[in-house]
Amino acid sequence: MNSSSARTEFELIHAIARHVKPSAQVPIGIGDDAAVIAPTPNQHLVTTTDSLVLGRHFTSDWTAHDIGHLAMAVNLSDLAAMAAKPRWALLNMTLPKDSVYATQAWLDEFMQGFLSLDDGLVLVGGNLSEGPLNIGVVLIGEVMPDQAITRSGTQVGDLLVLTGTLGDAAAALSRPVDNAPFGLALRQRLHRPTPRLLAGQHAAGHVHAMIDVSDGLLADLSHLLHAATRDSATPPLGAEIELQKLPTSKAMKAMGFSEAERWNLQLSGGNDYELLMSVQPSSLTPLLADLQLANTDATVIGQVTSGGEILVLDEHGGHFVPAKRGWDHFQETADE
Ligand SMILES: [Mg+2]
Incomplete structure (x- = not known):
């Protein structure tokens, strides 16, 4: 000044x-x-x-x-x-x-x-x-030295585990919310997100890789998958995400979105600040137990494949095509 x-x-x-x-x-x-x-x-x-x-x-x-x-x-x-x-x-x-x-x-x-x-x-x-x-x-x-969890390390067959619920902040941005409890809960997720500090520390030792979901689930999942093969000639990994498993808050359910609207907000909305982890199936039970000690709910939402692309599957195994893939600060035309 x-x-x-x-x-x-x-x-x-x-x-x-x-x-x-x-x-x-x-x-x-x-x-x-x-x-x-x-x-x-x-x-x-x-x-x-x-x-x-x-x-x-x-x-x-x-x-x-x-x-x-x-x-x-x-x-x-x-x-x-x-x-x-x-x-x-x-x-x-x-x-x-x-x-x-x-x-x-x-x-x-x-x-x-x-x-x-x-x-x-x-x-x-x-x-x-x-x-x-x-x-x-x-x-x-x-x-602790060598205890930091990076984005790289994901392997084919890993389960994809997500903390908390998805899409609440995006829901609060997508339409006006009132001051009734559900509206307030969604706005709280947008204005005052909860960083998963303890959960991140408790996940160390159980997971292959981890990223926080800030740009949208699909965008950040794609970063995680690319990081796994970034330094090698190995083809990129893929993933299958099961829509029925996406963790959804009561407030989100009460908003009256169509299924497609809700899925789009959850897949690409961003501002969730949850943690996405890839974990080998045999480590899932100890991981979830350790996350419970951190008072954090977590959900398996899909699995890593060798397919090279992210498939989003409905309950009948049909492919859902998201309206947008996620948030990229420098590619607004693709996102908005
Ligand atoms: Mg981040």
């Missing part, structure tokens, strides 16, 4: 910093030129970054708490998919001058949402600039 708004900038930084607890593993935190962190001995660091853009990831009617929650949740979901434990965050915000966003009250509420998801995570620093609203987050997590 320019020097004329320096005092305001100081106040805004204070509105953020006052939410941060001191930590022995952050010898130098917010307020210096850079932060110093002290990682746990014998752990590997896992890093990720994601940003939120007004009009794309959220709209101006969202509360500051919701925006803070989402900014943290989308990043935590990526750490969850690596089976990592989140530890430190950096926050890089561009705020429009003289807007509601550049106020202590808005930042106060934003920070409450931002830090509501994980008690062990410490904000160590960041940056404030003036300009069109943009919220960038960097997260650093820790994992």
